[in-house]
Amino acid sequence: MKHKSFAPWLVALVCFGPFAAALFIYYGPLGPQWLPQLPGSRELLAAPLPLPPDWRGAEPGGPAPDAGAPPAWQLIYARMTPCAQQCAQHLGRLLQVQLALGRDRDRVRRVVWHVGDLPQLGDSDLAAYALDDAAGRGVVAALGAERIGDGRVYVADPRGDVVLSYPPDVEQKELLRDLKRLLAGSD
Numbered sequence: 001m002k003h004k005s006f007a008p009w010l011v012a013l014v015c016f017g018p019f020a021a022a023l024f025i026y027y028g029p030l031g032p033q034w035l036p037q038l039p040g041s042r043e044l045l046a047a048p049l050p051l052p053p054d055w056r057g058a059e060p061g062g063p064a065p066d067a068g069a070p071p072a073w074q075l076i077y078a079r080m081t082p083c084a085q086q087c088a089q090h091l092g093r094l095l096q097v098q099l100a101l102g103r104d105r106d107r108v109r110r111v112v113w114h115v116g117d118l119p120q121l122g123d124s125d126l127a128a129y130a131l132d133d134a135a136g137r138g139v140v141a142a143l144g145a146e147r148i149g150d151g152r153v154y155v156a157d158p159r160g161d162v163v164l165s166y167p168p169d170v171e172q173k174e175l176l177r178d179l180k181r182l183l184a185g186s187d
Helices: 007-029 085-100 103-106 134-143 172-185
Strands: 043-050 073-078 108-114 126-131 152-154 163-166
Touching: 007 043, 043 134, 073 172, 085 103, 085 108, 085 172, 103 108, 126 163, 134 163, 152 172, 163 172
Parallel strands: 073 108, 108 126
Antiparallel strands: 043 163, 073 152, 152 163
């Protein structure tokens, strides 16, 4: 009597079984809705929004970024209403998040997107771009003026694509935790 070897089938099951199980779980009858979600208020943009070329590098009118430095992540506060006291408070919270990154704080740029005149904030490291010029109107059209309205926090990756969105009153711990994960993953 011939003896059939089960070793190849066992190897195939061990190698491809977890992959097949993962596909069934994800695309099966329950779908991905039952998978655990990270707590918090972040929203991953369905399609990353590429920033206008002028908004990816140096501050307008400022020095060009160091040629040897890697591109920076951008922590963006966007607002369609004039920037006043509440705007300054949100920008101050973003500064605290950047400082809490410690040695990685230089890998993140803070940016404000605004309409009208920006008040003197006394923050020389803050880049500012107007939403009421041609490039800004394109960004507003892509993100939706109603979403930006009274403020929204965005994160752009080093390639210049906006990938995450948060409400303006996002907890600093949540934003800091997400930035640390992003920075650790992009080393």
